Amino acid sequence: MKITVVGAGNVGATCADVCARKELANEIVLVDIKENFAEGKALDIWETAPIHLYDSRTIGSTNDYSKTAGSEVVVITSGLPRKPGMSRDDLIATNAKIVQSVTENVIKYSPDAKIVVVSNPLDVMTYQAYLTAKIDSNRVFGMAGILDTARYRAFLAEALNVSPKDIQAVLMGGHGDTMVPLPRYTTVGGIPVTEMIDSAKLDAIVERTKKGGGEIVNLLGTSAWYAPGTAAAQMVEAIVRDQKRVFPVCAWLQGEYGMNDIYLGVPVLLGKNGIEKIIELQLNDDEMSLLKESAGHVREVMSVLDNMAVA
Numbered sequence: 433m434k435i436t437v438v439g440a441g442n443v444g445a446t447c448a449d450v451c452a453r454k455e456l457a458n459e460i461v462l463v464d465i466k467e468n469f470a471e472g473k474a475l476d477i478w479e480t481a482p483i484h485l486y487d488s489r490t491i492g493s494t495n496d497y498s499k500t501a502g503s504e505v506v507v508i509t510s511g512l513p514r515k516p517g518m519s520r521d522d523l524i525a526t527n528a529k530i531v532q533s534v535t536e537n538v539i540k541y542s543p544d545a546k547i548v549v550v551s552n553p554l555d556v557m558t559y560q561a562y563l564t565a566k567i568d569s570n571r572v573f574g575m576a577g578i579l580d581t582a583r584y585r586a587f588l589a590e591a592l593n594v595s596p597k598d599i600q601a602v603l604m605g606g607h608g609d610t611m612v613p614l615p616r617y618t619t620v621g622g623i624p625v626t627e628m629i630d631s632a633k634l635d636a637i638v639e640r641t642k643k644g645g646g647e648i649v650n651l652l653g654t655s656a657w658y659a660p661g662t663a664a665a666q667m668v669e670a671i672v673r674d675q676k677r678v679f680p681v682c683a684w685l686q687g688e689y690g691m692n693d694i695y696l697g698v699p700v701l702l703g704k705n706g707i708e709k710i711i712e713l714q715l716n717d718d719e720m721s722l723l724k725e726s727a728g729h730v731r732e733v734m735s736v737l738d739n740m741a742v743a
Contacts (some may be wrong), residue, residue, distance in 0.1 A: 433457040435668060436500040436542070438534050439509035440464035440473045440492065442654075443550060446661025447507055447668070449477050452488040454665070456672050461500050463493045465510075470494060497537040503545050505668050506538045507575075508561065509661075511551035523552050528737055531557045535564040543567075546671050546706040549574040549682070550664050552655070554607040556733045558682050558695045569684035570707040576607030577680025577697040578663040583644040584613050587637045592628055594620060601625075602713070603641075603680050604697050605726030611697065612722045613638045617713065667702060674704035683707050689715075689723060694734065696727055 435457040437448045441464075448460050462477075464470035471492030478490045493499040500506065511527035531551050538545060547565060549572070551557040558574035565572055581603045589596035598621040605612035615634055618625040625634065640647070648656040670677040681700045685691045688698065688710045701709040715723065 433672060434459045434461060434503045435672070436461045436463060436503040436506045437509065438463045438506065438538070439511070440470035441509065442657030443661045444507070444509040445473045445477070446657050447509065447664045448474070448490055450662050450665035451668055452477055452481070452490050453484050453486055454669060455486045455488045456669055457488060457504065460488055460490045461493060461503070462490060463495065463497065463500060465495050467494050497541050500538070501541040503542040505548060505671050506542060506545045507548045507550060507664050507668060508534050509550045509664070510534050511557070524556060524733060524736055525740065527551050527557055528560045528740065531560045532564045535561045539565050539567070545571070547572045548664055548667050550660060553733055555682055555695045555730045556737050559734055560737060562684060562695070570705060573707055574682030574695065575660070575664045575667055576682050577603050578666055579660050580607065580611055580641060580644065581680055582659055582663060584637065584641040587640055588625065591633060591637060592620060602699055605723055606696060606730040607682065608729070609642050610726040610729045611642055612719065612726055613641050614719060616719070670702040671704060671706065676701055676703045676708070678711065681707065683710055685710070688712055691727055694727055694731060696730060
C-alpha cells in the first residue's frame with residue numbers, strides 16, 4: 433500500500449512522519465516542487481525508523497508524480513501559508529492554481545485514490561480539488577473539523593484540568609472564524625460539558641477555538657503544523673484501516689442540512705471508501721442559524737473561485 437503527501441513543508445512532513453510511525457503503508461511518498469526538499473525530508477524521517485521501530489519507507493520526489501502511482505490516499509498540503517494579518521480568503525487565487533495542478537497529477541497516476549485536502553482556504557480548496565478531479569465527492573474531502581475539534585478539546589481539557597482523552601465534541605461549518613462549535617454535543621467522560629463549566633468560560637473557549645489558527649499565526653509568524661499534520665494523518669488512518677470513524681470532515685453536501693452544492697464541515701463516517709455516510713444531527717434553531725451563516729461565508733468564497741474560472 434502507498435500513501436502520498438503533496439507538499440513537504442511543515443504540515444506535509446508532519447503528516448508523513450505520523451503515517452510512517454503508525455505504519456499506515458509500505459511506502460509514504462513526499463512530493464514537493466522545491467528541488468531536493470522532499471527527498472531531504474523523506475530521508476530525515478526514514479532515519480528515525482530504527483529509533484521508533486517501524487518499517488514504512490518514506491520516499492521523496494521533486495515534482496515527479498510517477499512515484500506516487502497507485503496511491504490509496506493522497507493528502508494535499510501544497511500552497512502558500514498564511515502570514516500575520518492575512519485571512520484564509522486572501523490565499524485563494526494562488527492556492528487554487530496550485531491545488532488544480534496537484535490534483536490533475538494525482539488523478540493521472542492514482543485514479544482510485546481518496547484525496548484529503550489540507551490547503552487553505554480549506555473549504556474552497558477542497559471544492560477546487562473536486563472540480564478538477566471529476567470523481568465521486570465521497571473520495572474528495574477536506575481536513576478541518578478534526579483540527580478544530582482538537583483545539584476545542586485541548587482548550588477545554590486545560591480549563592477543566594482533565595484528560596483530553598475524555599472529551600468528545602462535534603464542530604461544524606466552515607474552517608475559519610465562522611466555524612460552529614456545538615457545546616450541546618460536547619461531553620467530558622460522557623457528562624455534558626455544560627454541567628462542568630459555566631457559560632461565560634465555555635463561550636470564551638468557543639471564541640478562542642474559532643480564532644485558533646490565527647492565534648498560532650500570531651505567535652509563530654506562520655501557520656500551525658503539528659496539529660494539522662497529525663489531524664490529516666488520523667483521517668488517513670481511518671481510511672486505510674477502514675476504521676469507520678465518526679469525524680467532522682469538510683464534505684460535499686447534496687441536500688443534507690438543507691444545503692446543496694457546497695463543501696462544509698459536517699460529521700461523517702470515514703472508512704475505506706472515503707466518506708461512507710454523512711451524519712445529520714438534529715440541530716436546534718440557534719445552531720442551524722449559525723451553520724447557515726457559516727455556509728453563507730463559504731459560498732461567497734466559492735463564488736470568487738467560480739468567477740476566476742481556474743478549473
